[in-house]
Amino acid sequence: MIKKLLLGASLALPAITFAQGFQVNLQGQKQIGMAGAGAGTAMDGAAVFFNPGAVSMLKENQVNLGVSPLFFKSAFLKSGSSTVENNVDEIAPPFEAYGVWGPKSGKYKLAIGAYTPFGGLVNWGDEWSGKYALISLDLKAIYIQPTLSVKITDNIGIGAGFVYNHGQVKLQKAVPISQANGKDSKATLDGAGEGYGWNAGIYFKTLSGITIGVTHRSKVVTKLKGGDVIFEGPDYVKNNFATKFDSQLPLPATTSLGFGFYPSTKTTVAFDVNWVHWSVYKELAFDYDNNNNTTPPADSKSPRNYGDGASIKLGINQQQTDKLALRAGIGYAFTPVKDGYVTPEAPDANRLILSAGLGYDISKKFSLDLSFLYEAIKERKQTNIETGLNGTFKTHVYIPGIGVNYKF
Amino acid sequence: MKTYNNLKLLLAGLILTTAACQPTIDTPAPSKGSADFSNYIAVGNSLTAGYADNGLYLEGQQNSYPSIIAKQLKAVGGGEFKQPLFTEAQSNGSGYLKLGGFNADGTPKIVPVADKLAGRGEFDAPGFGKVQLYTKFTGDINNYGVPGIKLQQITFAPYGNLNGYFERLLPGNAGTNNTTYLDFVTAKPFTFFTNWLGNNDALGYATSGGVGDALTPKDQFAGLYNLLIQKLTANGAKGAVATIPDVSAIPFLTTVTVKALLDGAKKVNPAAQAIFIQTAAGTRAATDEDLITLSFNSTGLFGKPDAQMRPYGLHPGNPIQSQYVLDKVEVANARDYVASYNATIKSIAAAKGLAVFDAYTFLNGLGGNGIDIDGVRVSAKFITGNAFSLDGVHLTPKGYAIVANEFIKAINATYGSSIPKANLADYRAVRFP
Numbered sequence: 030m031i032k033k034l035l036l037g038a039s040l041a042l043p044a045i046t047f048a049q050g051f052q053v054n055l056q057g058q059k060q061i062g063m064a065g066a067g068a069g070t071a072m073d074g075a076a077v078f079f080n081p082g083a084v085s086m087l088k089e090n091q092v093n094l095g096v097s098p099l100f101f102k103s104a105f106l107k108s109g110s111s112t113v114e115n116n117v118d119e120i121a122p123p124f125e126a127y128g129v130w131g132p133k134s135g136k137y138k139l140a141i142g143a144y145t146p147f148g149g150l151v152n153w154g155d156e157w158s159g160k161y162a163l164i165s166l167d168l169k170a171i172y173i174q175p176t177l178s179v180k181i182t183d184n185i186g187i188g189a190g191f192v193y194n195h196g197q198v199k200l201q202k203a204v205p206i207s208q209a210n211g212k213d214s215k216a217t218l219d220g221a222g223e224g225y226g227w228n229a230g231i232y233f234k235t236l237s238g239i240t241i242g243v244t245h246r247s248k249v250v251t252k253l254k255g256g257d258v259i260f261e262g263p264d265y266v267k268n269n270f271a272t273k274f275d276s277q278l279p280l281p282a283t284t285s286l287g288f289g290f291y292p293s294t295k296t297t298v299a300f301d302v303n304w305v306h307w308s309v310y311k312e313l314a315f316d317y318d319n320n321n322n323t324t325p326p327a328d329s330k331s332p333r334n335y336g337d338g339a340s341i342k343l344g345i346n347q348q349q350t351d352k353l354a355l356r357a358g359i360g361y362a363f364t365p366v367k368d369g370y371v372t373p374e375a376p377d378a379n380r381l382i383l384s385a386g387l388g389y390d391i392s393k394k395f396s397l398d399l400s401f402l403y404e405a406i407k408e409r410k411q412t413n414i415e416t417g418l419n420g421t422f423k424t425h426v427y428i429p430g431i432g433v434n435y436k437f
Numbered sequence: 438m439k440t441y442n443n444l445k446l447l448l449a450g451l452i453l454t455t456a457a458c459q460p461t462i463d464t465p466a467p468s469k470g471s472a473d474f475s476n477y478i479a480v481g482n483s484l485t486a487g488y489a490d491n492g493l494y495l496e497g498q499q500n501s502y503p504s505i506i507a508k509q510l511k512a513v514g515g516g517e518f519k520q521p522l523f524t525e526a527q528s529n530g531s532g533y534l535k536l537g538g539f540n541a542d543g544t545p546k547i548v549p550v551a552d553k554l555a556g557r558g559e560f561d562a563p564g565f566g567k568v569q570l571y572t573k574f575t576g577d578i579n580n581y582g583v584p585g586i587k588l589q590q591i592t593f594a595p596y597g598n599l600n601g602y603f604e605r606l607l608p609g610n611a612g613t614n615n616t617t618y619l620d621f622v623t624a625k626p627f628t629f630f631t632n633w634l635g636n637n638d639a640l641g642y643a644t645s646g647g648v649g650d651a652l653t654p655k656d657q658f659a660g661l662y663n664l665l666i667q668k669l670t671a672n673g674a675k676g677a678v679a680t681i682p683d684v685s686a687i688p689f690l691t692t693v694t695v696k697a698l699l700d701g702a703k704k705v706n707p708a709a710q711a712i713f714i715q716t717a718a719g720t721r722a723a724t725d726e727d728l729i730t731l732s733f734n735s736t737g738l739f740g741k742p743d744a745q746m747r748p749y750g751l752h753p754g755n756p757i758q759s760q761y762v763l764d765k766v767e768v769a770n771a772r773d774y775v776a777s778y779n780a781t782i783k784s785i786a787a788a789k790g791l792a793v794f795d796a797y798t799f800l801n802g803l804g805g806n807g808i809d810i811d812g813v814r815v816s817a818k819f820i821t822g823n824a825f826s827l828d829g830v831h832l833t834p835k836g837y838a839i840v841a842n843e844f845i846k847a848i849n850a851t852y853g854s855s856i857p858k859a860n861l862a863d864y865r866a867v868r869f870p
Binding site: 206423 | 459464
């Protein structure tokens with residue numbers, strides 16, 4: 030009589046939210062030191078990411094490797110509460126690796142890059158007040174991009190690369206089904222998938238000496254097939270719970286316009302404007318092997334209704350001595366997440382970006398870069414439309430980075 | 438090189454200092470506003486006592502909404518809050534129901550818990566019947582919740598002999614008590630109170646299908662409510678009161694539906710046309726406006742043929758008995774009384790400037806698919822709704838925490854206080870085996 034009490038598929042696991050917070054602007058140690066501006070300059074192998082058109086303008090063949098341990102510090106104050114909750118400290122390791130090769134003073138360069146343009150690692154623990162919305166998320170997208178860049182004239186370079194993405198996601202949340210010991214159940218989604226896209230750019234040296242870059246990185250829809258659904262809870266629910274899911278990670282396209290100014294032979298000023306096409310994502314769908322929606326969790330289609338995101342970045346590189354370069358930068362990013370859609374996965378808001386960095390030539394061939402990036406994400410008070418989670422988020426991100434370069 | 442070293446130091450220092458610091462968010466300063474929470478008492482019935490799963494037991498008491506409120510009051514000058522708890526050895530109190538598992542068709546097996554009880558025999562009250570008694574509680578009390586009590590009974594002197602839960606709190610043995618509930622709760626000083634009496638004045642009628650109990654007359658309700666609030670506020674105490682929920686807002690009357698019964702019957706006999714119910718106006722076919730009690734589900738009567746082979750509930754000659762049905766007329770009757778009670782509660786509260794938690798409106802909001810609170814879907818659905826315990830009337834710890842937060846919201850709004858809300862994630866819903 031009390032039909033299918035639990036099997037009514039009333040239990041939904043909301044999908045992952047993609048947000049600017051997942052965009053990792055850490056693709057080159059020199060550029061990080063300049064707040065992430067680099068579409069209009071040809072500084073090193075990171076041009077594979079920033080502007081494939083600029084790769085052909087690099088003087089030397091080179092390999093660039095770097096890593097940026099990311100400290101994501103978020104705080105949450107639930108409405109009406111007096112207890113501020115913090116996420117658990119975990120360090121995400123975005124990295125980048127580039128190789129650029131071409132005949133000396135030739136017209137073209139071949140390059141390959143591996144970098145992490147999107148990712149997120151946030152763990153709030155399984156005790157906090159928003160645990161039904163999220164316990165933890167570990168999202169990684171690793172792009173591998175073989176690239177060809179050609180110098181059409183001495184002043185114009187064009188380049189394009191094919192992007193292969195390996196995406197991984199692990200999402201964990203509490204489910205409000207009490208176990209015999211009174212503890213909540215837990216559900217984990219763990220999946221990996223692949224996606225494809227491209228990255229192309231054009232780079233001009235103008236007569237006045239200013240350099241200009243225009244680039245577009247396509248969206249990369251990464252399909253997750255047959256990811257695991259792991260339910261930890263009462264046997265009865267577990268036995269009737271889906272075990273696999275399909276979804277996709279829709280990583281958005283970015284269009285950039287960048288400028289390089291050279292007030293002196295020792296000074297480079299880079300200025301970028303980026304437009305991130307988040308608005309294409311109106312909803313996110315999760316499909317479970319749940320017998321046509323008769324067992325939990327229910328297939329979900331979560332509305333997102335993002336606007337586009339945008340950022341402006343200004344960086345300076347000052348060649349202080351023959352060996353030492355100092356860098357600094359400032360930027361501002363506008364969130365694509367509208368009110369009501371902010372989640373603990375990426376408690377997004379407009380953010381201020383400050384950076385500093387230095388480069389040091391150890392020898393003719395080897396050089397070292399250090400960078401530090403700080404992002405202050407504005408305090409934002411929100412009631413989430415999907416979960417009802419109501420409170421104020423505030424986040425600071427600290428990212429020291431180190432990179433080595435080898436020229437040949 | 439000097440510049441480089443200095444910079445390196447600067448950078449290293451920057452990393453160390455910033456990497457360690459957390460962002461901060463300003464929290465509102467705790468304030469008691471114009472109220473004094475130093476000595477809080479809770480007046481009410483089973484809901485106030487922490488009754489759940491058809492019984493009063495230690496875990497339920499520990500998660501009663503007054504105890505949750507009291508915990509939150511600590512931040513704004515709240516004092517100690519003592520509850521008449523059962524001992525660890527008798528932690529299952531009156532006994533209660535738990536979820537034992539599920540049948541193959543997905544229906545729950547609800548089984549009684551009958552060990553570690555606190556019973557101390559029965560009292561045979563003259564002209565009333567047997568009263569189950571419980572181990573006495575001695576000591577200070579702040580939570581005066583007495584399961585079963587009606588507003589109608591708060592001035593009835595012999596009541597301490599007729600309700601084992603009240604008898605348990607009184608010093609005297611059953612048969613010797615003549616302290617009214619109203620005198621009992623107001624005997625010691627207090628500075629703040631919550632009051633959620635009145636549910637049973639309508640609920641007893643509703644859960645017995647409109648035949649086992651009577652609705653308290655409206656004017657009697659108004660008179661007693663007035664008296665109660667007069668007495669509670671006589672010494673300047675401030676407080677909060679709650680309204681009475683709609684009878685059809687509880688899973689006890691919404692889980693077993695006429696449609697579900699008919700659908701079930703059709704599976705066995707496709708020719709089944711209607712469900713028949715006994716009403717005051719005679720037997721008739723049931724409609725969606727007639728509510729069947731959750732208790733009917735466990736009787737096993739449905740479909741059982743009588744001597745003339747007429748299946749129970751499916752034949753006009755063998756209808757579902759009146760005590761399992763709150764028919765349309767009875768629903769309307771109960772609603773009319775509840776509306777009157779609530780008008781009384783609100784007007785008296787307004788006259789005294791008390792905070793009001795409108796439980797009627799709030800619980801009606803949990804109908805249908807319910808609402809999302811901090812990532813938890815909360816509805817009036819049985820078991821899956823997270824708010825109601827296995828008896829379909831009383832709440833789960835999570836449900837009581839939600840109620841506590843609604844009281845806190847009303848108190849903060851009325852007295853300008855800033856009592857922090859309880860964290861729902863700390864409280865469980867229905868326990869699964």
